[in-house]
Amino acid sequence: MTTNERERDFTHLFSETVQETMNNAGYGSWRSISDPAAVSLSFGFPFPESFPNDELVASAEAVFEAEGDVALQYTGGEYASGLSGVVADRARDRGIDCEDDEVILTNGSTHAIDVVSQTFLDPGDLVVTEAPTFMGALSLFRNYGVDIEGVEMDADGLDVDALAADLEARESEGRPLPKLLYTIPTFHNPTGVTLAEDRRKRLLELAAEYEFVVLEDDAYGELRYEGADVPSLAALDDTGLVVRVSTFSKTIAPGIRTGWIVADEELAEEMRRINAGGTNTFTQGVVGRYCEAGLLEENVVDLRESYSERCAHMLACLDEYMPAGADWSDPDGGFFVWVELPEGVDAEEMLPEAVEEGVVYLPGHLFYPDDRGHDCLRISFSHVPLDEMERGIEALAAATRTATSVESTADD
Numbered sequence: 001m002t003t004n005e006r007e008r009d010f011t012h013l014f015s016e017t018v019q020e021t022m023n024n025a026g027y028g029s030w031r032s033i034s035d036p037a038a039v040s041l042s043f044g045f046p047f048p049e050s051f052p053n054d055e056l057v058a059s060a061e062a063v064f065e066a067e068g069d070v071a072l073q074y075t076g077g078e079y080a081s082g083l084s085g086v087v088a089d090r091a092r093d094r095g096i097d098c099e100d101d102e103v104i105l106t107n108g109s110t111h112a113i114d115v116v117s118q119t120f121l122d123p124g125d126l127v128v129t130e131a132p133t134f135m136g137a138l139s140l141f142r143n144y145g146v147d148i149e150g151v152e153m154d155a156d157g158l159d160v161d162a163l164a165a166d167l168e169a170r171e172s173e174g175r176p177l178p179k180l181l182y183t184i185p186t187f188h189n190p191t192g193v194t195l196a197e198d199r200r201k202r203l204l205e206l207a208a209e210y211e212f213v214v215l216e217d218d219a220y221g222e223l224r225y226e227g228a229d230v231p232s233l234a235a236l237d238d239t240g241l242v243v244r245v246s247t248f249s250k251t252i253a254p255g256i257r258t259g260w261i262v263a264d265e266e267l268a269e270e271m272r273r274i275n276a277g278g279t280n281t282f283t284q285g286v287v288g289r290y291c292e293a294g295l296l297e298e299n300v301v302d303l304r305e306s307y308s309e310r311c312a313h314m315l316a317c318l319d320e321y322m323p324a325g326a327d328w329s330d331p332d333g334g335f336f337v338w339v340e341l342p343e344g345v346d347a348e349e350m351l352p353e354a355v356e357e358g359v360v361y362l363p364g365h366l367f368y369p370d371d372r373g374h375d376c377l378r379i380s381f382s383h384v385p386l387d388e389m390e391r392g393i394e395a396l397a398a399a400t401r402t403a404t405s406v407e408s409t410a411d412d
């Protein structure tokens with residue numbers, strides 16, 4: 001039964017946070033503007049052929065065969081309990097000093113960010129993010145009633161000098177200092193850029209000096225197509241202030257909803273205690289078996305090859321079709337390209353024209369905690385086939401040209 005049929009307004013029953021966030025435009029406007037005929041470059045969905053269906057079926061069968069009904073019990077079986085060890089081993093391979101009990105398995109990395117938020121955040125606390133940042137994290141932080149401040153980025157990631165200046169000003173003016181800084185340092189969503197190593201070190205110095213938690217979201221770190229690896233923040237950290245979250249969503253499939261937190265033992269203990277409701281132990285068993293059979297490493301090699309081709313194709317199409325005055329990022333990995341439109345063009349206002357031309361994207365302002373990013377947009381090369389991608393970029397270029405000419409006529 002709908003609210004209208006009951007003629008009842010539930011608003012006063014909602015929590016203050018829900019009342020404050022329910023009309024937030026973050027997830028609204030762009031949803032209504034789409035068209036089945038338009039190429040969707042909006043979302044970071046993996047392409048369906050990348051899903052290892054047969055291998056997951058075989059892993060599930062092997063789990064049932066080895067563990068029987070235990071696999072479906074609350075606790076899960078040995079493959080499920082072995083998955084923390086697999087994650088810890090892989091973290092150690094990447095230079096992260098981590099014991100098996102410093103890994104907490106979660107139902108994906110968004111859930112992991114939620115557990116970290118529950119552990120550290122009170123209403124009114126300050127959270128610093130990159131500006132722009134992953135909009136899923138922004139809406140999640142808003143659920144905690146915190147203040148969010150976005151620090152600018154450039155082609156080398158978060159502007160740590162701007163962060164340092166902000167922290168210094170806050171301290172000297174007696175304004176609140178951050179409790180937590182959320183960052184996606186490697187193949188950032190939405191810009192695709194990677195935080196330079198010297199900036200990583202500086203960020204950790206600032207965290208130690210001002211004592212805030214650094215929440216490192218490394219959803220895309222394994223999907224590098226160009227250049228040399230940069231050590232993760234967790235690998236560079238010797239303060240224990242870095243809490244790292246990651247996921248199998250991009251390296252196996254998002255529907256398995258399996259991710260993890262790596263945190264210092266003392267923090268991990270509280271997070272484990274606070275994480276109510278349990279996690280998906282059956283899937284953890286299947287993933288555990290999949291990893292132990294060496295299939296994850298093989299899949300990551302294949303994924304790097306196919307996403308690398310997709311990324312190169314998107315960049316080539318942008319070079320070929322986009323008009324002068326537009327600029328875009330040059331990612332070495334991940335799923336996204338960030339486009340800056342010619343001066344005066346607003347990505348949200350341009351969307352209906354883009355749909356008409358045959359493409360959908362996400363307007364940049366959705367990725368900001370404040371009113372910035374109107375001249376930017378995010379496109380993803382992870383989902384659509386190469387020929388559709390090309391049509392999508394041609395349509396984006398056509399819409400940009402129209403919007404630019406409207407803008408310059410308005411200026412005349």
Ligand SMILES: Cc1ncc(COP(=O)(O)O)c(C=O)c1O
Nearest residue numbers: 108109110134189219247249259
């Ligand atoms: C930076 C970042 N973190 C987390 C997620 C979500 O991951 P999960 O599916 O594990 O919740 C995404 C997915 O879009 C992402 O881009």
